[in-house]
Every structure is written in C-alpha cells, then in structure tokens.
Amino acid sequence: MNHTDIIKQALTMTWRYRALWIFGFFLALCGGGGGGGGNGGGNFNFNTGGGNFGQPGDLPSMLNIDPNLLIAGVIGLICLVLLLIVVSVVVRAVTRAALIGMVQQITETGAVTAAEGWRWGWSRRAWSVFLVSLVIDLPVFIGTIVLVLLAFSPLLLLLVDNTAATVSGIMGTIVACLCVGLLLFVVRLALWPIQELAWRQTVLENKGVLTSLGDAFNLTKRRLKDVFVLCLLLVGIGIGWIFVVLLVILPVALIAALIIGGIPALLVYLFSNSWLGAAVAGGPLAVIALVIVISFGTGLYLVFQSAVWTLSYLQLTKADIPPLAAGEDTLITPSPSEA
Numbered sequence: 001m002n003h004t005d006i007i008k009q010a011l012t013m014t015w016r017y018r019a020l021w022i023f024g025f026f027l028a029l030c031g032g033g034g035g036g037g038g039n040g041g042g043n044f045n046f047n048t049g050g051g052n053f054g055q056p057g058d059l060p061s062m063l064n065i066d067p068n069l070l071i072a073g074v075i076g077l078i079c080l081v082l083l084l085i086v087v088s089v090v091v092r093a094v095t096r097a098a099l100i101g102m103v104q105q106i107t108e109t110g111a112v113t114a115a116e117g118w119r120w121g122w123s124r125r126a127w128s129v130f131l132v133s134l135v136i137d138l139p140v141f142i143g144t145i146v147l148v149l150l151a152f153s154p155l156l157l158l159l160v161d162n163t164a165a166t167v168s169g170i171m172g173t174i175v176a177c178l179c180v181g182l183l184l185f186v187v188r189l190a191l192w193p194i195q196e197l198a199w200r201q202t203v204l205e206n207k208g209v210l211t212s213l214g215d216a217f218n219l220t221k222r223r224l225k226d227v228f229v230l231c232l233l234l235v236g237i238g239i240g241w242i243f244v245v246l247l248v249i250l251p252v253a254l255i256a257a258l259i260i261g262g263i264p265a266l267l268v269y270l271f272s273n274s275w276l277g278a279a280v281a282g283g284p285l286a287v288i289a290l291v292i293v294i295s296f297g298t299g300l301y302l303v304f305q306s307a308v309w310t311l312s313y314l315q316l317t318k319a320d321i322p323p324l325a326a327g328e329d330t331l332i333t334p335s336p337s338e339a
Helices: 003-016 021-031 056-063 067-109 114-121 124-159 163-204 209-222 226-274 275-320
Strands: none
Touching: 003 124, 003 226, 003 275, 021 067, 021 114, 021 124, 067 114, 067 124, 067 163, 067 275, 114 124, 124 163, 163 209, 163 226, 163 275, 209 226, 226 275
C-alpha cells in the first residue's frame, strides 16, 4: 500500500471539495466538546447611570433565591446537558457516515455535493456507525472505571495511622495510575484501526455491526504491517497538527474573538461605564467566535483524517479480494428512500 500517495490524495480532496468542510466542521463542533459557547446570549441588565453595577454591596441580594426556582434551574440545566449530549452523538454518527460515503463517491465520480453527503449521513448507515462506536466504547469505558478504581485503591493505606503505609499508598497509587494510563493508551491505539475500518464496512458495504467488527479485525490482522505504518503516520501527523493549532489556528481564533467580542464590549462599557455589563455583552460573542474558528480548523483536519482512512480501506480491500472480483463495483449509492 502506497501510504504517501494516500496522504497526498487525502490532502487534495480536503482542499478541493468544499462540501466536505461542512460535515468536518460539525464533526469537530460536536466531537471536540466545544458547542457550549453560545450560552448566555443576550438578556442582561446594567445600571446606565454610573459604575455601581456589580458592586460587592449588591451580592447578598443575589443570594436570596427561591429554593424551588434553584431546583428547577438545576433540573433544566441537566436536561439541557442531556439534550446536547444526544444531539452531539447523532451529529457525530451522521457526519462520520457522510464523510466516509463522500470520499468513496469522489473516488468513483470525481464530484460530490453537500446534499449527497447528507443522503449518505442521514440513513441507516449512521445508526450502524453509532452502534459500532457503542460496542467498542462501552466496554472500554467500563474497563477504564474499574482500572482507575483499582489504581487508586492503594490510597486505602492512608487510613492506617502509619507513615510507611502512607508513603507506600501514595507511591503505589502513582505507579498504578501510570501503568493504567499506559495500558489504556495501548488499548485505544489497538482498537483505533479496527473501529475506523469497521465504520467503513458498515457505510460502504452496508454490513451489520458485529460482521463489520469481525471483518475489520481480520483485515487488520491480514494487513497488519500496512495498518501499523498508517497508524504511525497518522500519529506523527497528529503531533504536527498540535503545533499548527498552537501557532496558527489558536492565534487566529483569539484575534477573531477579540474583534467580535471586544467591539460590543467596548460600546457597552462606553455607554454604561460597567465592566460587568461589557463582559456580559462581549463575552458570549467572543466565545462563539473562538469555538467557530477552532472547530473550522479542526474540522479540516478531521476531513483529512477520515479521507486517509477511507482511501486506505478502499486500497486494502481492493488488494485483499480475489482477482475475479476485482472488477466489481462496490459503491453503494445511497437511494432517496434511505434519506
């Protein structure tokens, strides 16, 4: 497998086909834990007569809140968080399925639109993508909880009124946490290609979840060298991407946040002479600008990464099938009835 050619082709696709950017943006927005920057939009009051807003003397009155109102607010916040989690899970599944199908379609036709990407994503394939993630992530999550609890179990020695036991408990906890962290990293690294290939099995070949996982595992085992080199390259590219984020994307995001949030904040301060009013006016806008710019930049990287895995999968399966079946068309074009 020509890894260099795949990376070059993925870069070209990422830059040339703008329709991929939309799905990459929403994947980054929901997958990166950033979507909460739009809260607190606009209902605020401040004293236009002077700078007394937010003085310490006003704080006690703010604490006299009806307990029922406080409970209702907490329940509402929990419901909002749960709703955002559900929406985030759905968007991640839809966008992943869309990106996989769009890249495959580009290799077949040389063109793709956002509407076609939506048809790829809003179908049964997205549900299969979610189930593949659930089958892999749920056991890993449960195992992580168990291992973390075991790693912190030496701290029980602190209950013993003994200096040696205390030192042993602390040192044992540190060593155990390092071992658990290393073990979890290795497990996630080993499951990474299986999950990526299984996603493509479900989207491109419309296979069942367990069948896709089994075929992905067998494909990884048969082409272990190619998959291992691919993972190493992507890890190296990911490390390089961190520097791109720190040196390019983050400064641009901060500048955008300063401009978009700073101008309204300055205007509010000039009229109200209130720092708190200015922060309330410009803060949410600054956070929104920050999240949008970072999500857009991260989305481009996620598009590239998804394209690399899809192109690699197509090349791995093409080289893996018998010669008599090599000429068969494996593209499954999403029909309008699946939208």
